[in-house]
Amino acid sequence: MASGSATYEIESSVEAARLFKATVFEWHILAPKIIPEVVASAAIIEGEGAIGAVRQINFSPALPFGYMKERLDFLDLDKLECxxxxxxxxxxxxxxxxxxxxxxxxPAPGGGCVCKVVTSYKLLPGVEEDEGELVKSKETVTAIIKAAEGYLLANPEACA
Known part of the structure; x- marks a missing residue:
């Protein structure tokens, strides 16, 4: 079985704490408003902002799958990590x-922040690694961060 990881950074002109709050704690509320062409609805279905909380994101027909559920496994509010x-x-x-x-x-020198992302995965037996899927995954995460950034820049009171 193939396993691997991808590491990359996304620069933003928004402060680290606001972007963290928007993408970690409020994404289930913001995503359907910010990118309705991709996210039809979203909700926390177990827990609430704590380790073990599960968030379900329901996608529009624009994606090849209807939904995903993600669990919060680690959270450090002081270091803005999850x-x-x-x-x-x-x-x-x-x-x-x-x-x-x-x-x-x-925080980035001169303002804004850098979002450091490490994605790890293990493929099912018989599934070949697909470089295109890795690129698509990176593009999707980058698009999410950039959508949140755009929203926060247009709405200075949000996630303050």
Whole structure:
């Protein structure tokens, strides 16, 4: 079984704490408003902002799968870090056995922040690694961060 990881950084002109709050704690509320062409609805279905909380995101027909559920496995509010694991939906069970993403939001020199992302995955037996899927995953996470950034810049009172 193939497993691997991808590491990348996304720069933002928004402060780290606001972007962290928007993408970790309020994404289930913001996503359907910000990117309704991709996210039809979203909700926390277990827990609430604590370790073990599960969030379900329901997608529009624009995506090849209808939904995904992600669990919050690690949270450090002081360091603006978290780890989320995909527990259902997406490619879980069809291509991927496990997948998780670590996020760390750090202040950038001169303002704004850098979101450091590490995605780890384990493919199901017989599934070949697909470089295109890795690129698509990185593009999707980047688009999410950039959508949140755009919203926060247009709404200075949000996630303050």
């Amino acid at each position: 780890k989320q694991t995909l527990v259902e939906g997406g490619h879980i069970g069809s291509k991927v056995e496990t997948a998780s993403t670590d996020f760390k939001f750090e």
